[in-house]
Amino acid sequence: xxxxxxxxxxxxxxxxxxxxxxxxxxxxxxxxxxxxxxxxxxxxxxxxxxxxxxxxxxxxxxxxxxxxxxxxxxxxxxxxxxxxxxxxxxxxxxxxxxxxxxxxxxxxxxxxxxxxxxxxxxxxxxxxxxxxxxxxxxxxxxxxxxxxxxxxxxxxxxxxxxxxxxxxxxxxxxxxxxxxxxxxxxxxxxxxxxxxxxxxxxxxxxxxxxxxxxxxxxxxxxxxxxxxxxxxxxxxxxxxxxxxxxxxxxxxxxxxxxxxxxxxxxxxxxxxxxxxxxxxxxxxxxxxxxxxxxxxxxxxxxxxxxxxxxxxxxxxxxxxxxxxxxxxxxxxxxxxxxxxxxxxxxxxxxxxxxxxxxxxxxxxxxxxxxxxxxxxxxxxxxxxxxxxxxxxxxxxxxxxxxxxxxxxxxxxxxxxxxxxxxxxxxxxxxxxxxxxxxxxxxxxxxxxxxxxxxxxxxxxxxxxxxx
Numbered sequence: 172x173x174x175x176x177x178x179x180x181x182x183x184x185x186x187x188x189x190x191x192x193x194x195x196x197x198x199x200x201x202x203x204x205x206x207x208x209x210x211x212x213x214x215x216x217x218x219x220x221x222x223x224x225x226x227x228x229x230x231x232x233x234x235x236x237x238x239x240x241x242x243x244x245x246x247x248x249x250x251x252x253x254x255x256x257x258x259x260x261x262x263x264x265x266x267x268x269x270x271x272x273x274x275x276x277x278x279x280x281x282x283x284x285x286x287x288x289x290x291x292x293x294x295x296x297x298x299x300x301x302x303x304x305x306x307x308x309x310x311x312x313x314x315x316x317x318x319x320x321x322x323x324x325x326x327x328x329x330x331x332x333x334x335x336x337x338x339x340x341x342x343x344x345x346x347x348x349x350x351x352x353x354x355x356x357x358x359x360x361x362x363x364x365x366x367x368x369x370x371x372x373x374x375x376x377x378x379x380x381x382x383x384x385x386x387x388x389x390x391x392x393x394x395x396x397x398x399x400x401x402x403x404x405x406x407x408x409x410x411x412x413x414x415x416x417x418x419x420x421x422x423x424x425x426x427x428x429x430x431x432x433x434x435x436x437x438x439x440x441x442x443x444x445x446x447x448x449x450x451x452x453x454x455x456x457x458x459x460x461x462x463x464x465x466x467x468x469x470x471x472x473x474x475x476x477x478x479x480x481x482x483x484x485x486x487x488x489x490x491x492x493x494x495x496x497x498x499x500x501x502x503x504x505x506x507x508x509x510x511x512x513x514x515x516x517x518x519x520x521x522x523x524x525x526x527x528x529x530x531x532x533x534x535x536x537x538x539x540x541x542x543x544x545x546x547x548x549x550x551x552x553x554x555x556x557x558x559x560x561x562x563x564x565x566x567x568x569x570x571x572x573x574x575x576x577x578x579x580x581x582x583x584x585x586x587x588x589x590x591x592x593x594x595x596x597x598x599x600x601x602x603x604x605x606x607x608x609x610x611x612x613x614x615x616x617x618x619x620x621x622x623x624x625x626x627x628x629x630x631x632x633x634x635x636x637x638x
Contacts, residue, residue: 172240179252182289183279183351184361186385189216205239205247216250229268262340274344281351283328284439285468292388303397331446334453346454390427391484392416418539433469496536500622507621525614533600547627551585555618565603
């Protein structure tokens, strides 16, 4: 049985490949192709296993591969872009753990001037960087500018070095190498190209998934995030900021994709030209000269135009940040954030807040990635207390009438299908209270706990640095 190691590289559609492998495991198995379940994630391939190379997990994976071979399956695929950064010792440890001799390395190569920029925007999502967008431009020397310079010429963009590392660690392995350019890929996309590399093709039974979990920042969002990173290091707040910026990109479309000048792009290409020329021979033929038609990836906007775009994005970002974002929790054990109580509430107390009047509103956002899971649901966990004999509350969520509910039950789960989310993943819960007494401000319901979870879509958190 042939074992295919899909090692990326970064920003070559690996998240799309991995979500499709996960969703189509049974379809692939029917065609003699095994996607091992050991260490497999919904949208990050075998990252949990290959990121640690745990001995016990490797043993289980090897047993699963042997069972697949015994069942007559002819090919297996393991995917994680982090393998592209393995040291030789890591490669050999993987090989010893799997004890497999027919190994093929599947690798997609994206032109370096392009990947330098998309790679930086991707890594910025994961955490603060030592340098910002401004540090890629000419200016006074300093540590940040030097770090940006070294990033442009990093060895991780040297594909000849990458391939030699694998070839020397595992003599006898074979490469399946592709230039990451749609017109050179089977079907014009990386998912169909991976299927072709596995010896099959999609048909009516193949599930096409929609995925936004690895959406990239644009340059305007990166400039804003660079400034925010200088002011604080609160991980949860940064997570909210990243998701908010990605939500704006997801809803309104990306702005600028590139920030290197034409001169800098040319310099990057000179740096890697010799290594690129060596790649076809290293993979053993079948690959034409790399990047014969390099992409147009130099910045096209002036500094003044970019500043104007950043200011417009900042305004929308600031407005959206006024609405809190909730993250998944197993039970409604959290006090509702005061900012989520959007109207019809009395003063916020240490236990929660009483309603004020016949109508109350709760407004919050959820992380943008959930919109990539059409079959998923946002489950709202809401409970509180009543007084003056009340026991039910009329509930609607984003205009969907949920009926009259007893919200004293902590297990009460109010479900909202993902397609019913509002713009920028907004959720608005409206509560109708049967008030009594002479005044419309009579309190009927006191909210104590508010939380959410996601059904049918596992939360991925901030996307991995290289995908």
